[in-house]
Amino acid sequence: MMALQPGQDGSKPRHISVLRDEAVDALAPVDGGVYIDGTFGAGGYSRAILDMADAHVIGIDRDVEAVAGAATLVDQAGGRLMVVEGRFGDLKSIVQELGVDRVDGVVLDVGVSSMQLDTAERGFSFRFDGPLDMRMGREGPSAADLVNELAEKDLASLIRALGEERRANAVAKAVVAERANGRIESTAQLARICEAVIGRIPDQIHPATRTFQALRIAVNDELGELLRALFAAEEVLSPGGRLAVVSFHSLEDRIVKTFLAERSRTTPNVSRHAPATFAATPTFVPIVRSATPGEEEMARNPRARSARLRAAERTDAAARGAGDPMAYGVPQLSALAAFMERA
Incomplete structure (x- = not known):
């Protein structure tokens, strides 16, 4: 695991954190608290947490360029910020490796960053001509590999x-x-192929747009990573700790919504097709069921248009652990899984 230490060179932030104030308000940072910014990017959420309280932040990003770009903020934070290279789905093991025994909040800004979209050679956007890559962490099969090697039906x-x-x-x-x-x-x-087909x-x-989204999600296992991060947050958050997630499309939001609904349910699951089952003790209590950006933020940052924030507070109930991904809305594509594993 690579950790950024003060003094390393970094680049200027270019990514605008969506629903930043609302997400950080939901976390309600306190002096002495420890918070995880699981999708560090340009550090917008981390900076806001550090400004709000005399707290410590652990930033996680799988993109080595984002980690290197954090140098200035790490220096400014005076020992209150550490940024590590890793996947937010592994946040439990990262916390354990760092020897952290208390976590008071986790914030996730799911999806691709503006820095990645605006860098042609990363291959995330059809707005620029670049290599068909899309890998956030630069490891594993690229989007080009999927496009050129998967069977048509897959x-x-x-x-x-x-x-x-x-x-x-088509x-x-x-x-x-x-x-x-x-x-x-x-x-x-x-992009030309898609345009010729769809018009x-x-x-x-x-x-x-949708084809590029599908390839990016597949290459980076974004939905699987999100669900693993939610399970991990349940494991590491202390009682009273808070989870805030900003998602950008229906697939992501469905996973977050389903997870928090299932983890906060207090009534039995009743179905006329099956015997009633009693709800387990809730591990979360909703704080923000659904929040979207205001008109001013959407005008300032077009990327915010589809964003949605959900947040909840951890109870003292025991974590339930991982569950079946399909139950939370993660599509299971066996041919894709076999290809990624083989590659």
Whole structure:
């Protein structure tokens, strides 16, 4: 695990944290508290926590460039901030490795950062021509590997399930036809394929949006990471500790909503198709059931338009541990899982 120490060179932040004030208010930082910023990015949430209380923050990011870019804020924090390279789904093991025995809050800003989107060579965006990569941590198969090597039906299933693209079959068919002429290696090439299939409609999202989203989620296992982070937060949070999650599309938000609803349920699960089951003791109490950005924030930061915040407070009930991903809305794509494991 790489940890950023004061004195290392870093770059200036370019990412605007969405719903920052609302998320940090939900955490309610206190002096002496320990907080985890599980998606550090440019440090917007970490900076706000440090400004609000004389607390300590552990920032986590799987992108080595984000870790290196944290140097200035680490120096300014005077020993109250540590930034480590890692996945937020592993936050329990990170906390254990650091010897932290109390966590008072966890904040997650799920999805891709503006720094990644705005860097052409990272291959996240169809707005720039760059290599079809999309890997946050630079390890494992790239988006190009999936596009060029998955069978047509498996590629269609991926685009449909993770991108919610209605024309998934047509896009996959066009991709397979194109790759017969040689590997698809650039973002511009894939964007042109999507546009030829779906067409451009004024005032609508770009026709490649959902396909790019699906590939990015698949390459980085974003939904699996999110669910593992929620399970881990339940394990590490002290009683009274708080969890705040900002999501950006329906797949992410469905997982967060389902997890918090299931973990905070106090009534039995009653179904006419099965015997009633008594609810386990809640491990969370809702604080913010759903919050969205105001008009001013959306005007200032277009990325905020689809954002949603949910937050809850940890009770003193024992953590329940991990559960079946499908029960929380994580699509299970066996061909994708086999490909990623094989690669």
